[in-house]
Amino acid sequence: MNFLSLIEAKRDGLPLTDAQIRQIVAAGTAGEIPDYQLAAFLMAVFFRGLSNEETRALTLAMRDSGETLKFPNDGRPVVDKHSTGGIGDKVSLPLAPLLACLGLRVPMISGRGLGITGGTLDKLESIPGFTTQLAPERLVRQVQQIGVAMGGQTETMIPADKKFYALRDVTATVPSIPLITASILSKKLAEGLQALVVDVKFGTAAFMPNHGQARALALSLVNLARDCGVPTRALVTGMSTPLGRACGNWLEVREAVACLEDRGPADLRQLVLECAAQLLVLSGKVRSLDTAREQAAGCLAYGRAREKWDELLVAQGADLAAFRRKLQAGQTAPVLLEHKAGTTGFVTACDARIIGEIVRDLGGGRLTKDTVINPDVGIEILAPPGTRVRPGEVLALLHAADAASASAANTRLAAAFAIRDVASGIPQLIAEVIG
Ligand code: URA
Numbered sequence: 001m002n003f004l005s006l007i008e009a010k011r012d013g014l015p016l017t018d019a020q021i022r023q024i025v026a027a028g029t030a031g032e033i034p035d036y037q038l039a040a041f042l043m044a045v046f047f048r049g050l051s052n053e054e055t056r057a058l059t060l061a062m063r064d065s066g067e068t069l070k071f072p073n074d075g076r077p078v079v080d081k082h083s084t085g086g087i088g089d090k091v092s093l094p095l096a097p098l099l100a101c102l103g104l105r106v107p108m109i110s111g112r113g114l115g116i117t118g119g120t121l122d123k124l125e126s127i128p129g130f131t132t133q134l135a136p137e138r139l140v141r142q143v144q145q146i147g148v149a150m151g152g153q154t155e156t157m158i159p160a161d162k163k164f165y166a167l168r169d170v171t172a173t174v175p176s177i178p179l180i181t182a183s184i185l186s187k188k189l190a191e192g193l194q195a196l197v198v199d200v201k202f203g204t205a206a207f208m209p210n211h212g213q214a215r216a217l218a219l220s221l222v223n224l225a226r227d228c229g230v231p232t233r234a235l236v237t238g239m240s241t242p243l244g245r246a247c248g249n250w251l252e253v254r255e256a257v258a259c260l261e262d263r264g265p266a267d268l269r270q271l272v273l274e275c276a277a278q279l280l281v282l283s284g285k286v287r288s289l290d291t292a293r294e295q296a297a298g299c300l301a302y303g304r305a306r307e308k309w310d311e312l313l314v315a316q317g318a319d320l321a322a323f324r325r326k327l328q329a330g331q332t333a334p335v336l337l338e339h340k341a342g343t344t345g346f347v348t349a350c351d352a353r354i355i356g357e358i359v360r361d362l363g364g365g366r367l368t369k370d371t372v373i374n375p376d377v378g379i380e381i382l383a384p385p386g387t388r389v390r391p392g393e394v395l396a397l398l399h400a401a402d403a404a405s406a407s408a409a410n411t412r413l414a415a416a417f418a419i420r421d422v423a424s425g426i427p428q429l430i431a432e433v434i435g
Pocket of ligand 1: 183
């Protein structure tokens with residue numbers, strides 16, 4: 001293959017054929033194209049974009065670069081949800097068992113956190129004994145048995161995305177709508193889904209800085225997924241404030257359990273129920289969104305989703321007794337430090353980007369792929385936007401590995417909170433539903 005001529009074509013804004021795109025994906029995945037050429041190609045795509053046809057071809061070629069999941073048709077729709085990533089975004093943890101209780105099958109393949117955004121796999125791995133390494137056949141078997149499995153991408157599934165994403169990450173080519181669309185949908189289409197919800201975030205801590213760009217990505221995802229036969233809706237949601245109160249891997253698992261016990265924060269509950277309701281309707285299980293929301297809320301209220309969560313943990317090797325002890329322990333990080341308000345007023349902002357950066361630097365996230373994370377560190381927000389505070393009141397609780405990192409984080413945390421004399425309106429969490 002003359003790869004140079006394909007780079008030149010894309011550099012000059014010329015369209016590539018299906019066959020050419022399949023060749024690039026096959027040769028790129030097999031390691032037959034040097035990284036510098038593949039990176040040049042990705043940069044050409046970043047600047048020139050891809051047409052809908054090219055994005056479709058890229059997505060399908062990436063999906064087909066490895067094994068795909070196949071489920072028998074037993075009447076239970078196979079569904080999933082994907083989030084473009086944010087701070088405190090632990091929606092997948094309560095959502096997956098909830099969906100299984102509602103009669104759907106959920107083969108959830110998730111990623112790790114990189115940079116400031118957290119990853120579902122890292123959260124799950126803070127549970128004693130829980131394994132996220134599920135071979136495709138084991139994943140399918142578990143989904144057939146209990147309705148849900150939560151694992152990571154394996155060597156044999158979507159290897160093209162692994163290769164391309166790693167290069168994009170170090171060549172500043174991540175924020176490209178066609179490349180993000182192909183990356184997300186290749187993974188989701190490989191799961192053999194019948195319905196998909198994507199949570200496309202915008203705001204200070206999201207890939208997409210504003211609502212307009214998030215809408216463009218949402219439309220690209222919804223249109224292409226439908227074109228590939230998977231009914232899809234996108235929720236366009238704000239990510240300038242962390243979701244829920246807990247940020248940090250174990251703290252987020254604890255909050256997810258609270259949500260499953262129907263005593264979690266309102267914003268998290270709202271998003272979990274909305275994703276569940278959209279999937280019930282999209283998959284044809286329930287006719288109206290209102291009925292679907294009621295069913296999902298009932299499942300949380302009666303503790304069925306919480307029971308399913310324990311079933312999921314046991315199926316994936318978790319030590320349930322150790323998990324319960326950890327839940328009851330309250331504090332698991334060595335140092336707790338209160339971050340206090342210095343003035344009277346209303347909290348008008350709690351910047352998700354700053355919170356995410358601090359959690360990462362406390363050891364809860366990665367600067368490189370090889371960083372070993374500390375599952376127990378993080379930040380609990382006690383005064384979210386809208387709260388009235390007085391000097392000395394606690395705005396947030398820092399969970400740190402040692403006193404020095406707690407003190408450094410405490411200093412930086414002041415910049416995350418804005419306190420004003422007058423309360424400001426709190427933007428709606430779900431700005432728009434597309435599809
Ligand atoms: N999430 C993905 O899986 N891929 C991207 O390219 C961006 C976000």
